[in-house]
Amino acid sequence: MLEKKGNFWQELIQSFNPNFYCSIVQQSFGRTFRYIILLALFVAIALSVKPTVDFKIQMFGATRWAQGNLPQILSGITVITIEKGQVFCSAQQPFVKRLDIQKDKVTFIIDTTGQITSMDGYDLGLLLTKNKLILKSTESEGVAKIQEYDLSKVAYFKLQAGEKAKGEIVNIAFNKEKTYQLTYRKLAKLLKIFQWAAFPIILISLFSYYTFTRIAQLFIFSPLSLLVGKFTKSGINYPKILNIGAYALTPPTLLAVLFIIIKAGPPAFWLLYMFIYVFFLIAAILKCKKSLIIEGELTK
Secondary structure, eight states: OOOOOOOHHHHHHHTTOGGGGGGTTTSOHHHHHHHHHHHHHHHHHHHHHHHHHHHHHHHHHHHHHHHHHHHHHHTTOOEEEEETTEEEEOSOSSEEEEEEETTEEEEEEEOSSSSOOSOTTOSEEEEEOSSEEEEEEEOTTSOEEEEEEEOTTOOEEEEEEOOGGGTEEEEEESSSSOEEEEEHHHHHHHHHHHHHHHHHHHHHHHHHHHHHHHHHHHHHSHHHHHHHHHHTTOOOOHHHHHHHHHHHTHHHHHHHHHHHHHTOOOTTHHHHHHHHHHHHHHHHHHHHHHHHHHHTOOOO
16 A cells, blocks of 8 residues: 655655655656645745845844944045036045954045046955946955946936934935935834845745756756666656656755755765765665555556
8 A cells, every 4th residue: 555645744754765755656746846846945944044144134234334334434525426427526535534344444435536546555445536436345265356337327426424413324316306315214224124025035036946946857857767767677657757756856955955054065065966866766766666566556
């Protein structure tokens, strides 16, 4: 007799047991597809938690940073205007402001006079020239990265220091008709919205990715599954092979999730992934072959 099929959690756990595959080998592909979707959702939830927490911590740090540093950065600057790609600034230039942000020394420079034209000699920061915005950052390997942005396509932009008495940080305008006031209260509210939106955005992105990749892997690996079926002389037909292959993806997928969470794993993990998949595939096909022979339902 075939084993009774359980709910998703039971199937998830039982996918590590080759005997379990005898209970799903003859089920409809619709049920198998439902399992793939639930597996992708489970993986997406598991992998969404840490990035969401990290993002919220970063947003909290950004709020604290803005409250402590923006007034310092904007002090000495009354107005910055970009009109038809040309920068105008009321501050005495070159305007140079250095800040210690965490362990980094970040420099903000405004110079439309042409005295400073690059970020050479500065670790991190930005330079606003007459017609360019230059950003200097450090990549994970410690290599400096320079990015230049041509401002010629900017029709109009205006940034003005806000009034402290009103709790304003800056006033921003993208045209001459409308000005937006960014206050500390609005900034905190905006960052809170970002925090709440982070989890569903990350979850949907990961869910879409893992749904697509699991289905793609199932059909990409299906020739391998058929080859294993022929090698073992199982006589199991293609629909049954697909069912087995879908559930056999579970053990290597969960191992991959674990390695992602703990940020560890072998350098050529895909080889280990394939080995685990093939191991469960062969073990399941052999078990199903024996079961189907007993049931008298093996495809001739």
